[in-house]
Amino acid sequence: MIDPEIAAAVDFSRPPLTAAGIAARRASNRVVTDAELTRDGSVTFTEEDADGVPVLVLRPAGSAGPPVLHLHGGGMVAGTRRSDLHVLAEWVSQLGVTLVSPEYRLAPEHPHPAPVRDCYRTLMWMARNGLASPVVAGTSAGGGLAAAVTLMARDLGGPAVRGQLLMCPMLDDRCETPSSHQFLDGTTWVRASNITGWTALLGDARGGPDVSPFAAPARAADLSGLPPAYVDVGSVDVFRDEAVGYASRIWQAGGDAELHVWPGGCHGFDQLVPEAALSRRARATRMAWLRRTLYL
Template identity: 35%
Template sequence: MALSNRKPSMDAELRKGLENVSLPAISHATPEVIEMMRRATATPPSYLEDLKSQGISHREVRIPKKDGSNSEIILSILQPVSESNKPRPCMYWIHGGGLHWGDRLHTLEFPSDVVLEYDAICVSVEYGLAPEHSLSEALEDCYAGLEWTSEHMEELGIDANRLMIGGSSAGGLLATSTALLCRDREGPVLCAQCLICPMLDDRLSTASCQQYTENSDFLPSSLFEDVWKSSLKKDRESSSAGIIIPGRIEDLSRLPTTYLDVGSAEVLRDDVVAYASKLWTNGIQAELHVWAGGFHGFDIFLPDVAVSQASRKAKMAWVKKVFGSNQS
């Protein structure tokens, strides 16, 4: 029997929720799909006003890329409107979108909650999207933004002991890879990494990758195959040494404490579980949650269902614990 016929089913409340929302069935990252998703995930002009109404201020900083071009990287800095007389913790956030769509203000619900509930700062980076930009270029954008943040912590009012990196899906991939760069380059010191359903391995060879392949599955493995192939194309053609694919790396020592979560009914499940196991093997403290019946990004698409609320509660509790234990 094919693995696609033997797989954990989607949570009943999530399945019902999907039936009631108009989400496109995407099985491949064609140019038409990429363009459609870029339009669909573009941040509306009203979003910044929405943040302000929640008590969150926003400003932009532009920093030069380090590739010798005249291009810039945009960072969005979010923090509570209220003043603080002490340094705040910071979450450096990298957005998802399959490396091909989304922007720095896309799916900021979780980091915005962190800003408000824990009197924190969020710095969200705009990185170059594929296929126009390679994976290594996107990674260097993320690293440059983190490096700038680390160098300006006093000016920004950030507690140097509470700089956390985080990201969801493709953002989780870039957050993981950026943390590895910090280790290898002896760069910014991170107190933790928060990885939400991260893309970790381009090989897509696990059982869960083979289970969720059909067009009827939400975000099947064929879509992930396409976005990996497209984002790695330029790097592989140029034999770039800048590619970091976390799932292929065995030495995960000297990394910060880690939070990982993933759904049991999604393509990336087994890659995330394997990465958590490798972290433990390397002596790294890691907290792993596999949410029963969760599909990829379930907590973003359907935040009000029970499993999404449980996921949010677990993430927020972990962030609170990390920020509390590292307070200066």
């Protein structure tokens, strides 16, 4: 059951995403304003070029702290470098981080590996420009890309990553977990929408034997040697079981992971209803991990 405070504030009647509906979904996305980014003057931002990838860089108005690479959500088919930052700009204002958000290319016009290559290119640009060893963070599709970029950094010899913050991450193209089958309607991202997003990214390869872990990180055979992970997800989310499974496999490989399953949370609940009590708890817990990882 969805948390009552969140259920009262969210319209769950939106139909599942289809391939034909991608353009309309993009057009309907929330536009984050300059005022939301600057948070009453405590944050500044610039538009920069990361080796051909447009990026938005948020910095505290005072002295800048350690970097975070943030990868936006949107099911691999929607979103911009401003997406999600109406909430996540608080990392800059409250923790003093420098946050870099790239405009990675979107499927289906740009299928795998274009999106993750853009994100990895941004990580390399950061390493060369005084923003080395970031936490790599992402929401939904961005959470999957954050996990993938972290795997790439391990497998391709860098750049260094300090931690991975995976918020309701989109990790598994096979869509065969119990939660993937459980939520067919009545929530914010349902099974049919998930299949549409993965098919846009992978085409006919989706669910087959040859999908790269850099596209679907749940496919990685080995999760050892990764930096500390924070994984969180709502209990009413198609991604619940793949998120739990990913954190569990990090532990089984001897790694460090902190896992939270928020009771009554639908997909993206803390972005949709940021002032709900559950959302505030989730954001505060996430910020505490980020503070420890960046500053201790």
